[in-house]
Amino acid sequence: MNRAELDQLRDRARQAKGEQRVRFLVCYSTPCLSSGAPAIRAALEEGIAEEGRKGEVAVVATGCMGPCSRGPRVTVQHRGGQETAYERVTPEMARVLLRRHAADEEGPPEHVLAPDLPYFTRQTRWVLENSGRVDPENIADYIGRDGYAALGRALHEMTPEEVCEAIARSGLRGRGGGGYPTGLKWHLVRKARAERKFVVANGDEGDPGAYMDRTLMESDPHKILEGMAIAGYAVGADKGFIYVRGEYAVAAKRLEKAIRDAERLGLLGARVLDSSFRFRIDLRLGAGAFVCGEETALMNSIMGGRGNPSPRPPYPAQRGLWNQPTLINNVETLGAVAPILRHGPEAFAAIGTAKSKGTKIFALVGEVRTAGLIEVPMGITLREIVEGVGGGMSEGETFKAAQTGGPSGGCIPREHLDTPVDYESLTALGSIMGSGGLIVMGQKSCMVDVAKYFMDFCLDESCGKCIPCRAGTVEMHRILERITSGSAVEGEIERLEELCALAREASLCGLGATAPNPVLATLRYFRDEYHAHIREHRCPAGVCRFTDVPREHLGDRQAAQMQSARSEMEGI
Amino acid sequence: MSVITLTIDGHLVSGRAGQSVLEVSRDAGIEIPTLCWLEGLSPWGGCRLCVVELKGEQRLFTSCTTVAAEGMHVVTRSARLENYRRMLVELLLAERNHYCAVCVVDGHCELQSMAARLGVDHVRFDYLNPPLPMDISHDLFGLDHNRCILCTRCVRVCDEVEGAHTWDVRGRGTTERVVIDLDRPWKESTSCTRCGKCVQVCPVGALFHKGVTVGEMVKDNSFLMDIIKRRRSAQPFVERRRS
Numbered sequence: 001m002n003r004a005e006l007d008q009l010r011d012r013a014r015q016a017k018g019e020q021r022v023r024f025l026v027c028y029s030t031p032c033l034s035s036g037a038p039a040i041r042a043a044l045e046e047g048i049a050e051e052g053r054k055g056e057v058a059v060v061a062t063g064c065m066g067p068c069s070r071g072p073r074v075t076v077q078h079r080g081g082q083e084t085a086y087e088r089v090t091p092e093m094a095r096v097l098l099r100r101h102a103a104d105e106e107g108p109p110e111h112v113l114a115p116d117l118p119y120f121t122r123q124t125r126w127v128l129e130n131s132g133r134v135d136p137e138n139i140a141d142y143i144g145r146d147g148y149a150a151l152g153r154a155l156h157e158m159t160p161e162e163v164c165e166a167i168a169r170s171g172l173r174g175r176g177g178g179g180y181p182t183g184l185k186w187h188l189v190r191k192a193r194a195e196r197k198f199v200v201a202n203g204d205e206g207d208p209g210a211y212m213d214r215t216l217m218e219s220d221p222h223k224i225l226e227g228m229a230i231a232g233y234a235v236g237a238d239k240g241f242i243y244v245r246g247e248y249a250v251a252a253k254r255l256e257k258a259i260r261d262a263e264r265l266g267l268l269g270a271r272v273l274d275s276s277f278r279f280r281i282d283l284r285l286g287a288g289a290f291v292c293g294e295e296t297a298l299m300n301s302i303m304g305g306r307g308n309p310s311p312r313p314p315y316p317a318q319r320g321l322w323n324q325p326t327l328i329n330n331v332e333t334l335g336a337v338a339p340i341l342r343h344g345p346e347a348f349a350a351i352g353t354a355k356s357k358g359t360k361i362f363a364l365v366g367e368v369r370t371a372g373l374i375e376v377p378m379g380i381t382l383r384e385i386v387e388g389v390g391g392g393m394s395e396g397e398t399f400k401a402a403q404t405g406g407p408s409g410g411c412i413p414r415e416h417l418d419t420p421v422d423y424e425s426l427t428a429l430g431s432i433m434g435s436g437g438l439i440v441m442g443q444k445s446c447m448v449d450v451a452k453y454f455m456d457f458c459l460d461e462s463c464g465k466c467i468p469c470r471a472g473t474v475e476m477h478r479i480l481e482r483i484t485s486g487s488a489v490e491g492e493i494e495r496l497e498e499l500c501a502l503a504r505e506a507s508l509c510g511l512g513a514t515a516p517n518p519v520l521a522t523l524r525y526f527r528d529e530y531h532a533h534i535r536e537h538r539c540p541a542g543v544c545r546f547t548d549v550p551r552e553h554l555g556d557r558q559a560a561q562m563q564s565a566r567s568e569m570e571g572i
Numbered sequence: 573m574s575v576i577t578l579t580i581d582g583h584l585v586s587g588r589a590g591q592s593v594l595e596v597s598r599d600a601g602i603e604i605p606t607l608c609w610l611e612g613l614s615p616w617g618g619c620r621l622c623v624v625e626l627k628g629e630q631r632l633f634t635s636c637t638t639v640a641a642e643g644m645h646v647v648t649r650s651a652r653l654e655n656y657r658r659m660l661v662e663l664l665l666a667e668r669n670h671y672c673a674v675c676v677v678d679g680h681c682e683l684q685s686m687a688a689r690l691g692v693d694h695v696r697f698d699y700l701n702p703p704l705p706m707d708i709s710h711d712l713f714g715l716d717h718n719r720c721i722l723c724t725r726c727v728r729v730c731d732e733v734e735g736a737h738t739w740d741v742r743g744r745g746t747t748e749r750v751v752i753d754l755d756r757p758w759k760e761s762t763s764c765t766r767c768g769k770c771v772q773v774c775p776v777g778a779l780f781h782k783g784v785t786v787g788e789m790v791k792d793n794s795f796l797m798d799i800i801k802r803r804r805s806a807q808p809f810v811e812r813r814r815s
Contacts, residue, residue, distance in 0.1 A: 289744065291744070306740075306741070310617070311617045311633075311634060311637040311638075313638075313639075459745055459746065460745060461744070461745070462744065462745040462746075463744050463745070463748075464722065464741070464743070464744045464745045464746070464747075464748030465616075465617075465618045465722075466617070466618050466619075466620050467618070467619060467620055467660050467663050467664060467667075468620060468660065468663070470667075470722075470745055470746060470748070471663040471664065471666065471667045471700075471746070472663060473745075474667075474700060474745075474746055475663065475666070475697045475698060478697075478698045495696065495697075498659070499659075502656055502659050502660070505631060505632050505656065506620045506623055506632055506656050506660065507620075508617055508618070508620070508634075513631075556696070558694035558695070559694050559696065561694075562693045562694050
């Protein structure tokens with residue numbers, strides 16, 4: 001396929017869409033799938049067949065529409081452009097919607113999501129522009145929304161260097177949490193001299209409560225493929241791997257279909273869009289290890305080895321897959337590439353703060369009224385996210401803290417609600433931007449218990465290669481367990497802090513180095529809660545059950561004995 | 573071969589390009605504690621005992637995996653490093669079961685002597701004492717998981733020197749264990765050549781000769797560098813024959 005044919009395909013897709021009078025978009029993303037979307041789709045299709053409205057009324061299974069806490073979601077589009085969004089739809093309700101909308105009547109007012117809901121109006125959708133709008137399994141839908149146009153532009157109008165430069169100018173930074181400037185990374189791999197180079201998309205998202213990457217892969221798989229192909233052209237790679245977490249079956253299935261469809265149309269493969277650029281993409285499924293999201297472990301896993309991290313340097317840009325320079329980006333980072341080339345890097349750089357540009361996807365969960373996936377401009381304050389986009393705290397809850405960055409991040413307390421969300425500000429607060437998990441907690445959450453939960457997660461997910469992480473997390477968890485069960489004594493917090501420092505500085509990879517963050521952040525802002533647990537046997541949030549009594553620590557007794565033995569010896 | 577010059581603990585030392593910080597340091601007579609590292613095997617970077625500070629860098633680097641570079645400023649001894657090293661040994665001692673008094677390598681154990689060298693006279697952390705099995709199915713050798721510190725020297729020597737790759741690891745975190753073939757009893761291994769290299773390089777009492785009792789197992793890994801040196805001198809002939 002060449003660029004003219006791509007344009008034709010785009011026009012045809014738009015025309016086909018225009019012929020449909022009413023379109024029922026049914027959210028087919030994992031949250032809605034599990035709350036009953038297939039039954040709704042079946043009911044709608046049955047209804048259309050019964051009423052003989054095939055052709056003029058269509059049902060489209062799309063990606064995530066948000067807000068996920070109010071699924072299953074259905075959006076009805078009329079040819080004129082008017083749209084109505086429905087929440088918590090049932091199959092019976094779907095029949096009613098079909099009857100009314102097919103007859104050009106107003107739908108039932110119940111279950112309508114107001115279009116001026118802050119959840120919708122306060123978002124800025126770049127990476128998620130197609131999410132909930134296109135059928136992820138239909139490549140024509142994506143092309144109809146200017147899909148693969150950016151790839152065509154890059155291949156035919158830009159040099160690889162110009163592509164890297166455009167990404168650098170946009171100010172895009174790694175969305176997996178590290179925040180490394182993407183353009184710089186691309187330049188590094190482009191300049192590296194080697195026989196072969198590789199591009200890897202990291203879709204091994206594993207933070208508890210986070211599902212940005214999953215949603216993106218499920219909702220708009222072609223955008224990631226397009227981003228990877230552009231990256232491949234820019235750095236001089238002919239092969240890409242997309243590494244998907246094993247639990248993401250839906251995402252893997254859709255990506256696989258997307259790769260096949262794109263190859264069939266000549267948008268991937270031997271001669272991409274009739275140019276001399278060659279690029280193939282392979283899908284790799286993880287086997288359920290959190291640590292495989294770490295880039296060196298991920299590469300070991302792709303090469304068929306055990307998912308153990310290796311020391312850096314050498315960085316993947318120097319020596320990655322099969323010792324060749326490798327570009328690794330998070331899927332969300334790659335998802336931003338095509339929109340940046342289409343709308344121009346300046347438009348992307350105009351959003352956000354001085355050092356953090358563009359938009360970021362967050363999985364807003366916890367005690368908020370409207371939970372779900374959101375894409376907001378960088379620099380938005382946490383207060384705007386919680387009280388604006390999220391619609392405020394749930395019934396009867398008051399804000400206590402927000403956890404960002406999952407098990408590698410920290411909590412942000414009430415007094416810092418007005419901090420802008422960008423890489424530097426969150427790091428200064430002792431948390432991290434992370435991949436985008438945002439858990440809002442109310443007064444009923446015990447911060448020691450939260451720290452214990454994340455430590456439990458880390459000790460479970462430690463690969464076991466280095467000691468600070470393998471044994472250190474277990475010992476830290478033991479101390480937290482003692483604090484929450486009532487057997488802790490004075491001095492445990494100090495020992496905990498010592499272990500945190502060791503893990504942070506001496507661990508091999510990011511998993512161990514960031515594992516203490518939830519503990520350190522809660523100690524920083526909620527130290528009095530730790531004291532209340534140890535000194536008063538009281539859990540201010542009422543979560544912990546104190547079933548144990550304070551116990552003298554064996555190590556302390558040993559230390560005292562050693563001390564007295566030593567002074568005796570000195571006496572002799 | 574180009575020569576590089578760097579500063580280690582205030583001393584100006586020189587080394588060959590491509591050498592690790594640890595190698596340069598040892599050549600200069602500056603000892604850095606190690607456990608998982610063994611001359612002749614590929615560096616692993618797991619025990620973290622050899623961490624050093626590099627001037628201008630926030631985080632610590634393992635000297636065994638860091639390539640020495642011209643003008644580097646390395647600090648191998650500081651209060652911070654000594655403290656971390658002690659804690660690492662404490663964590664190792666607490667992790668499984670290291671009661672020296674009933675161990676076959678008592679008196680000849682690298683972990684034991686490392687603890688003594690670093691001044692670890694007590695352990696401040698909880699002893700985890702997980703109930704782990706032993707494998708004494710083999711007629712010559714025994715494996716005691718309770719003593720294992722997961723340094724993977726056995727895995728590496730078997731793969732890199734013997735070429736059998738009988739050993740590997742399974743599980744992760746605290747459930748990680750060294751395994752034979754696909755986790756089967758040693759006796760049933762089809763790849764094991766009974767060479768015993770793994771037993772000799774094991775720094776602790778996890779691998780031992782059957783029949784020894786407390787303190788009787790003395791390990792000798794001097795064969796390793798002999799083999800490697802001979803291989804290096806044979807290399808040109810092997811390559812000539814190939815071409």
